[in-house]
Amino acid sequence: MLSRRIIICLDVRAGRTTKGVRFGGNEDVGDPVEMAREYYEQGVDELVFYDITASSDARDILFDVVRNVAENIFIPFSVGGGIRSVEDMYRVLDAGAEKISVNSAAVLNPNIIAEGARHFGSQCVVLGMDAQKTEKRAAIPSGYEIWINGGRTPMNLDALEWAKRAEDLGAGEICLNSIDADGTVEGYELELTSLISGNVAIPVIASGGAGKPEHLRDVFRKARADAALIASMVHFGWYTVGDIKRYLAVEGIPVRQVI
């Protein structure tokens, strides 16, 4: 049976992994290459690296990280943050990533999804979405609005409409981040996850809010997520990947056993 995937997210700034709360202050939690290797050995299914620095100098540091990770771990990983063109995508894939995640750039220029899919295949293109609950209104019928620039700029764009459009444009997967839940460690936004996952035919990764294994159980069971993104709960040493997978297996959720 296809396992539900557990994906660890590493936010990388100037070559270090950081962890913030609600896009706020950040704490240094370690070296991304060493962390990637440790999580690989613990049995994580996939990794995501987000470049959270804006400067182009820092981007070269990220490419070093990506190359180094690619030589040492043999599971899929994606890279996001600041990817604006097919050339940016090519560099990331060439450095060893499996997939590229586009977020703000895709909202501003949706064609980048189609271009990426045409050049590299849909399976390489992940649409990252930051959504926040809001009053339902004409432009936002689902009650969830898309924000860009790391959750700083509302776009008056409906999250569900955007997800469907991205699927039509050729996105292979959606990484759905709840701005409300992000960094709270109080659980995923189940309503949002269920809404998107139930209305697109491509896999949906739930993101934002994971603090304990019960949260993953709920997002898989109640919100039909195909994969769950986690960060704090492993970065701060509260749980290992093995702890989480053992819990989920006992709860009857199909997960890949660590061999």
Added chain:
Amino acid sequence: MIAILDYEAGNLRSVERALRHLGMDCRITKNREDILKAPRVIFPGVGAAGRAMEVIRASGLDGVIREVVRRNVPFLGICLGAQVLLSESEENEAPCLGILEGKALRFPDGVGKIPHMGWNDIVPERRHPVLEGIDPKAQFYFVHSYYPSPSRGEDVIARTDYGISFPCVIGRGNVVATQFHPEKSGSQGLLLLKNFCDWDGRVSPC
């Protein structure tokens, strides 16, 4: 030196990295002489069947692949490299290499989300040297919308369930191919690649 066939498909370098990690000498190449000299050949790839076959034909790689297969050199196809070994693909209605009779088929609607993306079990139908020592609980990483369906049952080595049961390892003689990505399947994927590197291209009759 192992030849990794270069036909402008993605994902060549991850195979190269995995082989280097195993201490194997390998090269990504489209050079006919290099490929024909190689003691074993890997045919990886992601992308679309139609485009891949165009590049393969235009570069003359189809003839080279047939020659490698004819010479009994151990040959490993991965993902798209498994599908295009068949006679044709439903993707782009592309005529393929025809090394194994059969078709690459699209998953029918209703099986689940497409692409089939993530880690799934494999259930062997017969013994094969590349599967030697693989833990029965091991899962492998898949990402695909089409799957290989050889006409001859004896060309199916292992199967996977995703709404339907489909062949995930196929082969005959010195040719073996996986729909999943061993180079992205952790330690058990690396073991499969190592088994391939140790294989003489023979299968015992069973």
